[in-house]
Amino acid sequence: MKKDKWLIVIDIDGTLIKDFTQYDYKSMDYLKKLNKKHDVVIATGRAYKATEELYNYMELDGPVINFNGSYTHNPRNPKLKIQTTFISKKLILKTIADFLAAGIFINAFTEHNDDVFTYKQDDFLDSFFGKSNRKQKYGPLDKLLKTNQHSCFITTNVGTVPFLLDYAKENLGNEYGIRIWTNNDKYVFSELYNLQASKGLAIRRIV
Missing domain, CATH: 3.30.1240.10 (Hypothetical Protein, Haloacid Dehalogenase-like Hydrolase; Chain: A; domain 2)
Structure with missing residues (x-):
């Protein structure tokens, strides 16, 4: 990664959303701008289906980390290898x-x-x-x-x-x-x- 390019990792619950209903659009709009120069990545305990709305709103284009790290994929690039771990x-x-x-x-x-x-x-x-x-x-x-x-x-x-x-x-x-x-x-x-x-x-x- 270039020195002038950041990896910005952001959680959802308690960070971008409070009490499941209060969306912090000000922060999301700022992250949308940052993503044009840097790499903004969501890392959450949620499934992707419950993350997709925010991912699209912020116009992200990189990987998403779901289930607290159990599932990582890039919705914009299906060819990218999916990384996953399971519970038996x-x-x-x-x-x-x-x-x-x-x-x-x-x-x-x-x-x-x-x-x-x-x-x-x-x-x-x-x-x-x-x-x-x-x-x-x-x-x-x-x-x-x-x-x-x-x-x-x-x-x-x-x-x-x-x-x-x-x-x-x-x-x-x-x-x-x-x-x-x-x-x-x-x-x-x-x-x-x-x-x-x-x-x-x-x-x-x-x-």
Whole structure:
């Protein structure tokens, strides 16, 4: 990369969008201008379908990092090699079964490209998909999942953070982990993820 050309990596939620509905058009307009001289790249936990609107608005032409680094591609250049990592379907189903057996499981959803698979309808989980018009299916995940997934998010009972961290240490080895996103008086919201999937690693791969 030329010294006078920057790689500018920007997140979406909490950065360009707040509360899923408040768009920061001032920042997006500025990034649109910057992209004419530099390389602006979106790196987000969202799927591409839920990123596409902003990508097009800012008139970007480079790669997009989705699912927190699990999937990187260039929508403008289909010939560019897609970089992807997955979470094992077998591991997802075992983890959910273990959480059910422990009596702490509330709900879960997984994502594979533009498909969303949710254990049961849930306004909190549904809020993640906003206006993306993605294909969403509900039901037991052992019936719905046909392949490995890009993401897996799970809600469990209040006070289960110690259980989750111990579970990760004892059962997930060196390939997977659990990170806690929300811990409040209603639920714990966590993510089961592949340790090879991160925004930082994805950025290194495209530089």
